[in-house]
Amino acid sequence: MDRQGSVATVRRAVDEFALAHYAAERQWCVALSGGADSLALAAVAAHVRPTVALIVDHGLQAGSDAVATVARDQAMGVGCVAAHVIRVDVGGHGGPEAAARAARYAALDEARDGAPVLIAHTLDDQAETVLLGLGRGSGARSIAGMLPYDPPWGRPLLGVRRSVTHGVCEELGLTPWQDPHNADPRFTRVRLRTEVLPLLEGVLGGGVAEALARTATSLREDTDTLDELAADALLTVRAGEGVDSRLDVAHLSAMPAALRRRVIRRWLLDGGGSGLTDVQIRGVDRLVVDWRGRGGVAVGSSLRHQRLFADRAGDALTLRTERV
Structure with a gap:
């Protein structure tokens, strides 16, 4: 060749x-x-x-x-x-x-x-x-x-x-x-x-595509590091597994916002979430920092014939499903 x-x-x-x-x-x-x-x-x-x-x-x-x-x-x-x-x-x-x-x-x-x-x-x-x-x-x-x-x-x-x-x-x-x-x-x-x-x-003046690709690399390195920290933090605030798991709100609320939202994202994925958007994750985050008795948040679901919701019950975030 x-x-x-x-x-x-x-x-x-x-x-x-x-x-x-x-x-x-x-x-x-x-x-x-x-x-x-x-x-x-x-x-x-x-x-x-x-x-x-x-x-x-x-x-x-x-x-x-x-x-x-x-x-x-x-x-x-x-x-x-x-x-x-x-x-x-x-x-x-x-x-x-x-x-x-x-x-x-x-x-x-x-x-x-x-x-x-x-x-x-x-x-x-x-x-x-x-x-x-x-x-x-x-x-x-x-x-x-x-x-x-x-x-x-x-x-x-x-x-x-x-x-x-x-x-x-x-x-x-x-x-x-x-x-x-x-x-x-x-x-x-x-x-x-x-x-x-x-x-x-x-x-x-040129070089835009290369600059955008460099931006992607830099952000990916930062995101990977935050994801690793979030995986460790999730272990300290979660009780139970999958759709039956709960997150401790007091410990969540003490975390920096960027880390907290990544913990929530990982929890949702482990519970059957799929195709999660930034809007959905921020909606669940408000159940932690600005609850005011608001209802649950619907998120994308990989569960067959079931919708998935994140909700708050007292001092914990919970997951629930509804048949479709």
């Missing part, structure tokens, strides 16, 4: 990621759409470890089966040891983008056969994620962006610009698929990519 230019840049990123996180792995998978980012990752990863390409066909566009077939052939052509097309049915929960993402990750998780899965998110994707988090006011965790290493998912290209992955395809003579959704202004990320980021680059 050519070790110059863009190929060399991606190879260094994959080598460093493998050494840091997958030194003991003998094989890995790559989530392959056929686009430039994932095609470049598959081509390079296949020369680092035995690589299985996993191609998810969402069936949302005419000719998606043909696109998947081409991606499978390209995967084998760049040296993957196997390539599998996985067809999924995309539901409608949470909107088309969220539903497709949920279906994709579920399919990849089922097909990976215990191996880690590399995903070709780039620095540009990370910058867009940070901007989305900023715009939605969804808290530091969202602004911290995507995790580079979140088993079974690995993202070795979060420090690599999208222009580099396109350069890999050019250097290796690969023709990536051009997803029409990536040019459709109905999608928020497309407008961020084509309108907002170029405007910021012009106004601020």
Whole structure:
């Protein structure tokens, strides 16, 4: 494989990621759409470890089966040891983008056969994620962006610009698929990519995407530290387990606000919470610091056919469920 230019840049990123996180792995998978980012990752990863390409066909566009077939052939052509097309049915929960993402990750998780899965998110994707988090006011965790290493998912290209992955395809003579959704202004990320980021680059004199990615890294380090402290603190204020657990309000109220809310978040997740928002967590926090007899707070639930509520009973926070 050519070790110059863009190929060399991606190879260094994959080598460093493998050494840091997958030194003991003998094989890995790559989530392959056929686009430039994932095609470049598959081509390079296949020369680092035995690589299985996993191609998810969402069936949302005419000719998606043909696109998947081409991606499978390209995967084998760049040296993957196997390539599998996985067809999924995309539901409608949470909107088309969220539903497709949920279906994709579920399919990849089922097909990976215990191996880690590399995903070709780039620095540009990370910058867009940070901007989305900023715009939605969804808290530091969202602004911290995507995790580079979140088993079974690995993202070795979060420090690599999208222009580099396109350069890999050019250097290796690969023709990536051009997803029409990536040019459709109905999608928020497309407008961020084509309108907002170029405007910021012009106004601020360049380097905005890199600065946003650095912000994500810095916030993630802070958030990870606070989460570790919160996990320890939770042990001192919780009685019981799961949905039957309780939190001692007196000890909670003495904690710094940032730590207290992370304790509450971890408690809610352990009790069956899911998809928690900053608004929900702050609502539960008010049961501690500004109760005034207010009622319970509904939070996202992973419990089958049950809604989940955080409530206050005297000097404790409690959880309760309702059938739906």
